[in-house]
Amino acid sequence: MPAETSTQQLIARRNRLLGPAYRLFYEQPVHVVRGEGIWLYDAAGKRYLDAYNNVACVGHCHPRVIEAIARQAAVLNTHTRYLHETILDYAERLLATFPAEIGQVMFTCTGSEANDLALRVARTCTSGTGVIVTRTAYHGVTGALAELSPSLGLPEPTAPHVRLVPAPQSAGDETGEIFANHVRTAFADMARNGIRPAALLVDTIFSSDGVFADPPGFLRPAVEAAHAAGALFIADEVQPGFGRCGQGLWGFARHGIVPDMVTMGKPMGNGHPIAAMAARPDLLREFGARSRYFNTFGGNPVSAAAGMAVLDVIEREGLVENAGRTGALLRQRLDALRARHELVAEVRGAGLFIGVELRHGGAPAGQQAARIVNALRETGVLISAAGPGGNVLKIRPPLVFGAEHVDLLVDALDQALLENSPG
Amino acid sequence: MPAETSTQQLIARRNRLLGPAYRLFYEQPVHVVRGEGIWLYDAAGKRYLDAYNNVACVGHCHPRVIEAIARQAAVLNTHTRYLHETILDYAERLLATFPAEIGQVMFTCTGSEANDLALRVARTCTSGTGVIVTRTAYHGVTGALAELSPSLGLPEPTAPHVRLVPAPQSAGDETGEIFANHVRTAFADMARNGIRPAALLVDTIFSSDGVFADPPGFLRPAVEAAHAAGALFIADEVQPGFGRCGQGLWGFARHGIVPDMVTMGKPMGNGHPIAAMAARPDLLREFGARSRYFNTFGGNPVSAAAGMAVLDVIEREGLVENAGRTGALLRQRLDALRARHELVAEVRGAGLFIGVELRHGGAPAGQQAARIVNALRETGVLISAAGPGGNVLKIRPPLVFGAEHVDLLVDALDQALLENSPG
Secondary structure, eight states: OOHHHHHHHHHHHHHHHHOTTOOOSSSSOOBEEEEEBTEEEETTSOEEEEOSOSSSTTOBTOHHHHHHHHHHHHHOOOOTTSBOHHHHHHHHHHHTTSOTTOOEEEEESSHHHHHHHHHHHHHHHHSOOEEEEETTOOOOSSHHHHTTOGGGOOSSOOOTTEEEEOOOOOOSTTHHHHHHHHHHHHHHHHHHTTOOEEEEEEETTOTTTTOOOOSTTTTHHHHHHHHHTTOEEEEEOTTTTTTTTSSSSOGGGGGTOOOSEEEEOGGGGBTBSOEEEEEOHHHHHHHHHHOOOOOSSTTOHHHHHHHHHHHHHHHHTTHHHHHHHHHHHHHHHHHHHHHHOTTEEEEEEETTEEEEEEEETTEEOHHHHHHHHHHHHHHTEEOEEESTTSOEEEEOOOTTOOHHHHHHHHHHHHHHHHHTOOO | OOHHHHHHHHHHHHHHHHOTTOOOSSSSOOBEEEEEBTEEEETTSOEEEEOSOSSSTTOBTOHHHHHHHHHHHHHOOOOTTSBOHHHHHHHHHHHTTSOTTOOEEEEESSHHHHHHHHHHHHHHHHSOOEEEEETTOOOOSSHHHHTTOGGGOOSSOOOTTEEEEOOOOOOSTTHHHHHHHHHHHHHHHHHHTTOOEEEEEEETTOTTTTOOOOSTTTTHHHHHHHHHTTOEEEEEOTTTTTTTTSSSSOGGGGGTOOOSEEEEOGGGGBTBSOEEEEEOHHHHHHHHHHOOOOOSSTTOHHHHHHHHHHHHHHHHTTHHHHHHHHHHHHHHHHHHHHHHOTTEEEEEEETTEEEEEEEETTEEOHHHHHHHHHHHHHHTEEOEEESTTSOEEEEOOOTTOOHHHHHHHHHHHHHHHHHTOOO
16 A cells, blocks of 8 residues: 555544544654664655654664663563662662762653652742743643643643743843843742742753753853742753763753752653652652652663663763764754855754754744754654744754764755745 | 671662652562562572562563563654554554443553543543542652542642542442442532532552452442532552453453543553553543643553553463452452451452451551561562551452462461461
8 A cells, every 4th residue: 555545544543542632743744663773764664864852862772772671671670669779770870970969869750750750849848839930841741740831832821830931042141141030030920929939940951942052051040049039940851961962961060050959851761761850868858758759660670771771872882972073063064054044043052952943034934944844854854843933943863963964964954945945 | 798788788778869758668678689470589589479569460571571572672662753553553452441432542651640641631621620539549649649649648738629538448238329428428518619520530449548349330329420520530440450350451340330531550561661541532532622742751662562462461371360260269268367367357359459457456457467568578478558557468469370379378378467466
């Protein structure tokens, strides 16, 4: 049967079985059947350069991670109500990547669970409920996080204890102070309304807001403002974490700050469901005195083995350095497209987390971004778009992306920009 | 180094790395290093009869499940924003086990995420917030579920939109009507307080309440009461599901009811983190029209392969029938202990989900239950205790439990009861 018929049948079957809350990427969704390194393959054998998936951070189907999972699964898979060394070895190794203040870690299965737990801890330790997030933030899908994730576009009005602030917009000397002022204003508004603050929660690369990374350090005044208001600062590293920013493992480190809690997930097990929340021990002491926590699958020996294997590969293959080196090359090549294409307003990001903002006549060019994302998919390159106007091309490939992949991506984007320019 | 020193060092290391919110089983926690079928082994080589862990439902380290995970992990592990057939094949197979009304399924990674999602759907579709749960219920660890899980013993007062009802206590003709009356009273109280009802949420085996299964059908009047009040009925099958009750795959089926939503998890992937929420399509139509849902790891091809392998093994090895057969034998043997031990007040349950209630002088014998659980651990048999008084021995072994394991368990319990009788 023709590939298109088959795809339409799969979509119909999917809608029937999984319902309408799920979304597919692209006007012509991709039916993937195989992955290897930086490549995904569809059912017709066509190959796609994966310039989007951060989950497979060490490359699709990395043999070392698969082997670690299979080996541990054959020996033991239980939970944290028994003693087991792998989870402690992994916790120790993970914690060694954080500032000394972040001394303990709790394991979950998803970034949503990690953020939800951080929120529970923040609310317990501050006796407050108020949370500040950015205007197009995404932090997860639990009930408590959906109301902190305006990028989901839910029709529900924002909950009374939530305040939205504009994401940092420009990479200038004033960026940090402007952002901190918004944060201060939001805390003052909480105070006027009798809402006790609990947390400032931000994705340290502002992914769904449109990718804002510079200048390094701009988060510091906002974190100080949060502390001055009695709130905790939660660094959501689910997207920027594990070396993607090309400089150490964590996005917050670029800003010279020490969070009170750090959440992480997506790339942590290269696709195996593992996530975590690391925190200051004094916070967990208070939380632990009032609550106990058990996550049946969280921190099981197989997940710990997967997490350990990912850290091994990142280290052995020098992937943080690669993210820095290849990321710099990619930004330089993308930046050169600005001279050739009026649509390209700005190229920004850190390491292999890059946003390419498209604007037309001063306005966000969301429709052109969507056309370009779909055109690239047709030529065999996978990216997506983000930001409130959907006008920021989001480029976030596996960390094994090399110079040859940069060429393929930039040439394809150059061509797509040519064919989809507004005038 | 002696095993005890090593255990104490592990505990200290664990407290230092993971913090104080985690709990360990047993006065002398078990340091497990290997699992196989019905057996767990500690670092000293001692073997334990596992009569507690429902997650490893087809037995620890079942080769078929491991092979399915390793095979799919080597080919592809992505997410639901691309088309993939394994997740659809699995969804189809899973949905075929439900009444026709439950026509769609959404995938998460944990039972907590599944219950949290069911709650979001219920609140969206009813425009209500009120939820009824039982007095010692446990439904998960997200912020929204912690307030519906009084068994966590949180010091926070119950949230204003939550009503607690006593779990069914006696297996009599009136059990269903008594439970339904409590439910009606709780809905009436919501109405008086201007709280619009959203859901009645129960674990269909009432595990943390102390295991209540009989008479079959007792849930029906309460479900009718929920519907009459405009609320939805959510069957939490995270513990009783996947054949444990020895009669079909689902605990609700014993009660001759059709839930509006069903949540499942723990045994679904035999330890691999997979969970789900199945629902009436009209509910998901309404939810999908107002919200989109994406769970990065939920429903990935590897998780789907693990889930499919578990269903294969349950079917090929006849584990539902075994749960019914071995469960009946186990209950019969446990019931015979009543004549020998005054402490044993009642033996109840369904299939391989059994509660043994201990009472002394008419009162719940929680201390004796704890002593017996710890004594069994010393002799190499793993169980736990549940219920508001901690006086119900909770027996919930992998479904591959056989007659020879029944002998080992009952003989050990007989001895532990002898040595720990109140005098």
